[in-house]
Amino acid sequence: MIKIENLEKVYKTEEIETTALNGINIHVKEGEFVSIMGPSGCGKSTLLNVMGLLDKPESGSYKFQETELLKLNDRERSNFRKRNMGFVFQNFNLIDELTVFENIELPLIYNKIAATERKKLVNEIIERMNIVNRSGHFPQQLSGGQQQRVAVARALVTKPKLVLADEPTGNLDSSHGNEVMELLCELNEQGTTIVMVTHSSHDASFSNRIINLKDGHVISEKVNKGRTEELI
Amino acid sequence: MFKLNLKIALRNLWKHKSYTFINVAGLTIGMASCILIFIFIRYHLSFDEQFANKDRIFRMVTYWKYTEGEEFQRGTPRPLPAAVRNDFSEVEQAGAIQGSGGILKIRDESGKEKIKTAEDVYYVEPQFFKIFDYKWLQGDPQQALSNPNTVALSEKMATRFFGDWRKAVGQTINFQNKTDLKVTGVFENVPENSSIPLKVVISYAGYTNPNLRKWGSVSSSSQCYVLLKAGTELVQMQAQLRAFAKKYNSDKEVGERKYFLQPLREIHHDERYGSGRGTMPMKQIWGLGIIGLFLLITACINFINLATAQAIGRSKEVGVRKVMGSLRSQLMVQFLTETLTITVFAVLLACAVTELALPGMASLFRGNVTFSLFAHPVIFVFLFGLVLLVSFLAGFYPALVISGFNPALAIKNKISSASSGGVGLRKALVIVQFSITVILIIATLVVLKQMNYMREKSLGFNPSAVALVDVPSDSLSLERYAGLKERVLKLPGVLHASFCSASPSSDSNNMDNFSFETSKERDFQVNTKQADEDYFKTFGLKIIAGKPLSKSDTLKEYVINETMLRKLNIPDPQQAIGKYLNISGDQKAQVVGVVKDFNNLNLREAISPIALSSSKIRSTTLAVKLQSGALMSTMPAIEKTWNDVFPEHVYGAVFMEDEIGRYYEGEQVMGTLFKVFAGTIIFISFIGLFGLISFIAAQRTREVAIRKVLGASNLELVHMLNGSFLAMVFVANLVACPLAYIFASKWLSGYTYRIELSIWPFLIAMLVSVVITLITVSVRSYQTALKNPVDALKYE
Structure with a gap:
């Protein structure tokens, strides 16, 4: 589904240039759950931002189901993103001024879904995520685990082809963290492609494949046998 | 989407109640002032507009060049x-x-x-x-x-x-x-x-x-x-x-005489010719308009400053929205919607404030004018325009900045105050705002000082406790003059009384051609006043040569003033005594005295050459000098006596001091307006300042905590937080003073008798702006400095 080739990204300040991504080549198949790991500053988050069209690389190619995405202009990138991708962040990134229901509804509004249809979709996902009794609450009134559930619900409500997760358990205790990981696995089993950046090898163990980055290079790729076998 | 944006806007406003209050209060007061000024200007521009042929109608006016x-x-x-x-x-x-x-x-x-x-x-x-x-x-x-x-x-x-x-x-x-x-x-x-x-x-x-x-x-x-x-x-x-x-x-x-055609629509605005019922010069209308604009700009600056300062707090929301696919234009619309919400709310409040202020405004203009907010549809057009203008002025820049955040940085809260834009711009805006404030403070001080000067300047005569009572001048009434004067003088509390054509200073003046000594007419005109022998006593006029007028019902002799002597090139007053003066070619008599100069017009104008003579038939007024404590008790007695003497006529009287006050009605109104609007602008600027320092203090909480841990004292911290503000106020004063000096000198040049522009208004304005800034900023900085650093660091 995703073919990334020779991707390069350089951060420039007045005095120094930092190469965040240095000739990255990655392929992700449809239905795969891929973890990206590596030490701080290796380029994981940059890679995820580029994959999510939040950042532009200097060079390389990024094909999504044969569509070259790096040639798109800002408006086309926005449109592509909202139709095909969902995001889950470490710090949840819920809008404090909106209720749980309204937060989840937001991507549907940007996708110009009719109000009745929106209501139906949001209610479905709220039920699935087991947060029905929280739908009128504001983010500050929820626990971290609950907030991340809402964030996952928001990422999934548009039924995206690809979910990008940036350290989704980073701000959670282990029980809430496991809950979220199980949720992601469940989604993956239902066919959603997931790319996750993480520091935690425990979290990575939930995925099919682990890509290790260092200094902007892919240094290793490992198929997670346990998980693959489990799948078979 | 609009509904959701509105919801976010309202919830955001509620969450930041104090900033919302500052924004709404500033905008409300600024806009209310603008509406009041608009109503006032609209009224004065509507003069004589109701006639079908208004563009072809002119008033003929006369002009002399000497x-x-x-x-x-x-x-x-x-x-x-x-x-x-x-x-x-x-x-x-x-x-x-x-x-x-x-x-x-x-x-x-x-x-x-x-x-x-x-x-x-x-x-x-x-x-x-x-x-x-x-x-x-x-x-x-x-x-x-x-x-x-x-x-x-x-x-x-x-x-x-x-x-x-x-x-x-x-x-x-x-x-x-x-x-x-x-x-x-x-x-x-x-x-x-x-x-x-x-x-x-x-x-x-x-x-x-x-x-x-x-x-x-x-x-x-x-x-x-x-x-x-x-x-x-x-x-x-x-x-x-x-x-x-x-x-x-x-x-x-x-003198060369010319006639001009004065367009109808200029009559109400041309104070050189006047209209007989008060003029409103265009420069005053412009002045007010500019003050209105200043008020609006000041309020908008508050808004821009607070909105861009708050922008960092909104960065996460912007990031999330962009990640979800929002376009920059959609975000701009969203933030402009927020500004529009506040502006609409503020304009509604401003209408209420205007309604409350209208009676005050009507009384400032002495009830001659009826103002109504809803009487003229054009006011609604103005309100609509005002809302759009303010929303755009105040909302556009913050919307541009906020919507431009990089989503990848925004979602990680990595937008710094530098990249949120506008640290420099905010400083520049604060300087603009303070410059406007300082200019208005200086202008107000100068206007008030000039008014005070005019009120207190010796007019060359004593106008206090003099009542000017109208008298009829038909032949039947003339015969009763002596009787009236005799009876009035007998009333307790009456000191002197004099029949005259006008008081020494009057807005009704006769100018006539004249010749002096020879038969050749002089190249300037003389202001003629008719008065009886008691005129000088009644008004406290000083004779510097010769004697006052003696008792006579008809023209017998003249008393002239010092200006007349100067214009006739007579250095010694004594030299004028005994010379013949012929006014209008048919009123010839000897000069018997010279009176010390007194202001016969208002203080905007120079003293005219004056000739006083007796003429009972041209009397229109009985001037009565009263004991200063006896005004209230004596006036009814005068009225009763008058009605006894002239039962078929209608009594009318004014006090000389009120009449003089009337000449300066324009200045008084301007003075009051300046005081009110300068107060308003000071208020708007300083609540804005309070908002900004609150925000900056909140942002720097962590820095303050670290410095404190490292050993900074509270005073040093307050000093650090205040420093940049004091520098800004100082720069604002540097910008404002020369501008204010130019404006003030130009305004004062319209007065023949005026104050010297001293350094004091400038120093006072500087002091006021610095002291208020210091107080406003220090209160907030001190609160921040007092906080326990551990809390701030733990929180971070």
């Missing part, structure tokens, strides 16, 4: 209207209007006197009504006013006199206890915003005056209006008027 100085006169010689009709083919109509006043008496059917009242009246030629399309309810102006001794009334007057205006035509009104006038027409009430307040219009055919055929005598109450034919070239017409002036002017007149 070797020294010039004179502007709204009146024209009485024979002029007929001559204009005769000499100019370009003139479609020309009509004379002669202002006057007198006693009107209405009797009931049995012949008993029903109403007796003193009213302003106008003698008007029928042609006047071809120029101005007043709506006539009954009668036809061309016939109604063609015969002598006919009168037309406004609807209100007709109703007042006869109960129902429909019954007025055919009735009789007695005028000045002499003439019976027949009512031949009723016209619609003339609106308040009209330079010619017609109420009682008498046929010009019945007007008599010894100067009716004299070109040499010009009175401001004799005016002429003309309607030019469509397509007339004004430049050409003015050239012809020069020839016209030459044709009719006396060869003896040394």
Whole structure:
């Protein structure tokens, strides 16, 4: 589904240039759950931002189901993103001024879904995520685990082809963290492609494949046998 | 989407209540001031706009150029209207209007006197009504006013006199206890915003005056209006008027006399000629407009500063929205919606504030003006425009900044105050805001000081506790003058009394040509005043040579002033005594005294050359000097005595000091407006400042905590937080002072008698701005400095 080739990204300040991504080549198949790991500053988050069209690389190619995405202009990138991708962040990134229901509804509004249809979709996902009794609450009134559930619900409500997760358990205790990981696995089993950046090898163990980055290079790729076998 | 944006906007406003309050309060007050100023300006620009031919209507005015100085006169010689009709083919109509006043008496059917009242009246030629399309309810102006001794009334007057205006035509009104006038027409009430307040219009055919055929005598109450034919070239017409002036002017007149056509719509705004009922110069209208704009800009600056300062707090929301696919334009719309929400809310509050302030404003303008927020649809257009303008001014820049955040940085809260844009811009805006504030503080101080100076400057006579009582001047009344004066002088509390044509300082002045010693007319005119022998005592005028006027009912001798001596090049006052002065060619008498200069006009203007003489027949006023503590008790006694002496006339009196106060009504109004608006701008600026320092203090909480842990004292921390603000205020003062100096000198140059522009207003403004800034900023910084650093660091 995703073919990334020779991707390069350089951060420039007045005095120094930092190469965040240095000739990255990655392929992700449809239905795969891929973890990206590596030490701080290796380029994981940059890679995820580029994959999510939040950042532009200097060079390389990024094909999504044969569509070259790096040639798109800002408006086309926005449109592509909202139709095909969902995001889950470490710090949840819920809008404090909106209720749980309204937060989840937001991507549907940007996708110009009719109000009745929106209501139906949001209610479905709220039920699935087991947060029905929280739908009128504001983010500050929820626990971290609950907030991340809402964030996952928001990422999934548009039924995206690809979910990008940036350290989704980073701000959670282990029980809430496991809950979220199980949720992601469940989604993956239902066919959603997931790319996750993480520091935690425990979290990575939930995925099919682990890509290790260092200094902007892919240094290793490992198929997670346990998980693959489990799948078979 | 709009609903959701609105929801976010409202919740955000609620969450940051204190900033919302600052924004809304600033905008509300700024906009309310703008609305008030707009209502005021609209009223003054609407003067004389109601006539169909307004673009072709002009008032003829007279102008003299002397070797020294010039004179502007709204009146024209009485024979002029007929001559204009005769000499100019370009003139479609020309009509004379002669202002006057007198006693009107209405009797009931049995012949008993029903109403007796003193009213302003106008003698008007029928042609006047071809120029101005007043709506006539009954009668036809061309016939109604063609015969002598006919009168037309406004609807209100007709109703007042006869109960129902429909019954007025055919009735009789007695005028000045002499003439019976027949009512031949009723016209619609003339609106308040009209330079010619017609109420009682008498046929010009019945007007008599010894100067009716004299070109040499010009009175401001004799005016002429003309309607030019469509397509007339004004430049050409003015050239012809020069020839016209030459044709009719006396060869003896040394000063050069010109006639000009003054467009109707300039009458209300040209203070050189005046309108007889107060003018509002365009420069004052502009001044107010600029103050309005300043207020608006100041309020918008608060908004921009707080919005960009708050922007960092919104960065996560922006990031999330962008990740979800929001376009930059959608975000801009969202933030502009928020600004619009606040602005609409503020404009509604501003309307309420305006309604509350309108009575105050009406009383500031002495109730002559009725203001209403909802009477004129154009006000709604203005409000709509105001909302759009403010939303755009205040909302556009913050929306541009906030919507431009990089989503990858925004979602990780990595937007710094530097990248949120506008640290430099915020500083620049604060400097602009403070400069405006400082300019207004200086302007207010200068205006108030000049007003104070005018109030306290010695006028050269003593106006305190002098009552000016009107007296009738018909032959029957003249015979009773001596009796009246005798009885008034006997009243307890009365010190002196004098019959005169006008008080020393008066807005009704006669200027005449004259010759001194030789028969050749001089190249300047003299202001003539008639007074009896007690005039000097009554007003405390000082004789510096010779003696005051002696008792006489007719012209016997002259007393002249120092300015007259100077203009005649007579160095020693004694040299003037015994010389002959001939005014208007037929009033010749010896100069017997020289009076010390006194201000005969307002202090904007220089003192005129003056000649005082006795003439009982030209008296219009009995000036009564009272004991200062006895005003209240003596005035009713004077009124009673007066009514005993002139039972068929109507009593009227004013105090000299009130009359003088009236000359400076414009300045007083300006002074009050400056005080109010300067106060408002100071308030807006400083709540904005408070908001900004609160925000900055909150942002720097962590830095403050770290510094404190490292050993900084509270005072050092307050100093650190205040430093940049004090620097900004200082720069603002540097910018403001030269500008204020230019404005103030220009304004003061309009006054002949004015204060010297000292350094004090500038120092005071600087001190005020620095002290208020220091207080505002320190309160907030100190609170921040006092916080326990552990809390701040733990929180972070």
